[in-house]
Amino acid sequence: MTERSSLASDKCGQTLPMVLIIMGTGMLLTVPLVYMSKTATSMPQRWQAYDQCFLDALSCMEKTKSDIQSNFRSVYNASPLPKTRLKFVWFDTYTTNSIGASNPYSAPQGQSYSNSVFWVAIKNVRTSPSGTGRDVLLGVRCQQNGVIREIEEVVRFEPVRSRVFDYAYFINNFGWFWGNSIDAQGDIRANGNFSFGSYTPLVNGNPYASPNPDNGALGTIVGQAPTRWSLLNYYQNAPARARPGSPPATNAPSWPMGYDGNMTLYTNQPLLEMPFIGHISDYEWLATNNNGWIKQGTNTIVTGVYSGLGPSRVTNGADMGCLILDGSGTNPPIEIKGPVVVRGDVIIKGTFTGQGTIYAGRNIHIAGDIIASNAPAWPHPDTNATATATNSMSRDLLGLCAKGSTLMGNYTDPTWVAKVTPYLVPTFTKPYRIDATDTNIGYGTSYDGTNWWFNGRYADVDGGYRMNGTNQIQRRYYQSSIDTNVFRSLVQSTRISRIDAVLYNNHLVSGYVGTAAGITFNGSVVSRDEAIVYNNHVYLNWDIRLGSHAAEGINIWLPVSLASPSTIRFREP
Numbered sequence: 001m002t003e004r005s006s007l008a009s010d011k012c013g014q015t016l017p018m019v020l021i022i023m024g025t026g027m028l029l030t031v032p033l034v035y036m037s038k039t040a041t042s043m044p045q046r047w048q049a050y051d052q053c054f055l056d057a058l059s060c061m062e063k064t065k066s067d068i069q070s071n072f073r074s075v076y077n078a079s080p081l082p083k084t085r086l087k088f089v090w091f092d093t094y095t096t097n098s099i100g101a102s103n104p105y106s107a108p109q110g111q112s113y114s115n116s117v118f119w120v121a122i123k124n125v126r127t128s129p130s131g132t133g134r135d136v137l138l139g140v141r142c143q144q145n146g147v148i149r150e151i152e153e154v155v156r157f158e159p160v161r162s163r164v165f166d167y168a169y170f171i172n173n174f175g176w177f178w179g180n181s182i183d184a185q186g187d188i189r190a191n192g193n194f195s196f197g198s199y200t201p202l203v204n205g206n207p208y209a210s211p212n213p214d215n216g217a218l219g220t221i222v223g224q225a226p227t228r229w230s231l232l233n234y235y236q237n238a239p240a241r242a243r244p245g246s247p248p249a250t251n252a253p254s255w256p257m258g259y260d261g262n263m264t265l266y267t268n269q270p271l272l273e274m275p276f277i278g279h280i281s282d283y284e285w286l287a288t289n290n291n292g293w294i295k296q297g298t299n300t301i302v303t304g305v306y307s308g309l310g311p312s313r314v315t316n317g318a319d320m321g322c323l324i325l326d327g328s329g330t331n332p333p334i335e336i337k338g339p340v341v342v343r344g345d346v347i348i349k350g351t352f353t354g355q356g357t358i359y360a361g362r363n364i365h366i367a368g369d370i371i372a373s374n375a376p377a378w379p380h381p382d383t384n385a386t387a388t389a390t391n392s393m394s395r396d397l398l399g400l401c402a403k404g405s406t407l408m409g410n411y412t413d414p415t416w417v418a419k420v421t422p423y424l425v426p427t428f429t430k431p432y433r434i435d436a437t438d439t440n441i442g443y444g445t446s447y448d449g450t451n452w453w454f455n456g457r458y459a460d461v462d463g464g465y466r467m468n469g470t471n472q473i474q475r476r477y478y479q480s481s482i483d484t485n486v487f488r489s490l491v492q493s494t495r496i497s498r499i500d501a502v503l504y505n506n507h508l509v510s511g512y513v514g515t516a517a518g519i520t521f522n523g524s525v526v527s528r529d530e531a532i533v534y535n536n537h538v539y540l541n542w543d544i545r546l547g548s549h550a551a552e553g554i555n556i557w558l559p560v561s562l563a564s565p566s567t568i569r570f571r572e573p
Helices: 002-076 084-092 231-237 280-289 385-392 414-423 436-441 484-490
Strands: 109-113 116-127 134-144 147-157 159-161 169-171 175-177 182-185 188-190 194-196 207-209 293-296 299-303 323-327 334-342 346-360 364-372 397-402 406-408 432-434 452-454 461-468 471-476 498-505 508-513 519-527 529-534 538-542 560-562 566-571
Touching: 002 084, 002 109, 002 116, 002 134, 002 147, 002 560, 084 134, 175 188, 188 194, 194 207, 280 334, 280 346, 293 323, 299 323, 323 334, 346 484, 364 397, 364 484, 406 498, 414 508, 414 529, 432 436, 436 452, 461 484, 498 508, 508 519, 519 529
Parallel strands: 169 188, 169 519, 175 194, 182 538, 188 207, 323 346, 334 346, 346 364, 346 397, 364 406, 364 498, 397 498, 406 508, 498 519, 508 529, 519 538
Antiparallel strands: 109 116, 116 134, 134 147, 147 566, 159 560, 293 299, 293 334, 432 452, 461 471
16 A cells, blocks of 8 residues: 555655646646637738728829819800910819819828728829820828838820710700601710700600709700610611611621610700800911811812901901801812811801811801712621621811801801791790800800800891991891892802701701701801791711710811820839
8 A cells, every 4th residue: 555655655745747748838828829819800800901901092192183184174264264375284284282273173191991091192294195184193191000002094084086976966055856757876975954846856866964053954854855766776777977777787796876766865964165265366376286188179278277358358357267168069179188167157058078177156047058079987787797898988078167166058048047037036935154265256245253254146136247248247146247139149048958067066056957858957056045946857877986985986176175084104113
């Protein structure tokens, strides 16, 4: 028994050191485990802060771009408007912490956003490749919980062709399609309400309406919805000048801005800015620097800008700067290349060829059919849409842009006056704000201390003059500055039945048009007010080459709007 007791005593003596060793080892193991546990807990938090800091930096960059654009837009849209090409000089005045010659943008320094603090730097400004806009190098530094992320973007601010040309018919006021004798191949839009009559028109596209505080519109679409064709019906019946289908052929891929056979009525849409033609000298710069010209046969009529004698040949006469372009009959086609400016009225009819835009310092009077010599055509269906698009880009396309109004037909005819003038005054028209430079051609009828307004009375005298022989007499808004008898001798004997052109103006498109076959517009009709009185039928075929993201899109120097800022390059230093 004693021996066993002795053995038990020895084992007990060995237990305490072993326990201490094990406990010590456990403690040694516990320290790194606790550290690892804390590290394992903090690492996700650090990575979360790292990711969140990056997302906050991206958000701050987007806010910076938006705020710079907002400050610049207030300058860009200011009245009176400076020349478009000079507006972007605003960006050339900058420091690390600010940008802008007037109403400058101040870059935030140490401001809080979400759970981060951020700093913005303007690092560089360069002229964009277009020669008009600016490429701005912006940096954002963001910090959160000891984590720092930095990003840089080169952001482009520049003008682009206005999206109003994405529509077959765009009116900056009350849009109206009353009757089943209207066919629109393309989207239609009003910066106001849109109204359809009881006899529904055909619209192979989408109608849009927008609230407009200037005219009190709520952005509604009233009346019976238009009819439309299915895509199969479109394939079978669409005219050659109507845009491609989407897809352009069975089982083909979708086609940018083609007709897909569907229609949606879009109400309460955001206003789509319709830019004013501002200082005519701005467009003179455009015409001169892009080598625009007009020819007929071997005769060069305009090189850049026309400002010479009018048809009366009277020095400093009321028709000074007015130009007649007649490509009808045996006359050679009117050939155009690039942008051209005519400081007075343009009176135009006949065949044309080439691609370009005529800017008139006042009215454009369409005295007869305007026909493209080499017009595009869109097969329906189209088994080789890419080849068609490439081919169409070289075909004729004409822009007619008036700082005043666009008038069609013979305004000297009593029937024209009787049918059209009731729609040239309130209540059919409404007062609206104008560009301050349009006061030079009589549109400034009132001033509210900030903006000039026009009262909408296009049938009134405008304060200017027109020729009467070698004398001068008062002129109405819808009349040309040239002599009435001269104008009457130029006007086509039959009513106008075809206009292959993009029509754009600061104020009104109007006229009495249409033969027994009606009238066809191949291009786009864009205006602030519209009072077209027509016979029998109106066909509107939108030219897809005007589309802002069409595969066939081409540049003919149409009016521009301020583009949304676009990212040219991004990096994380």
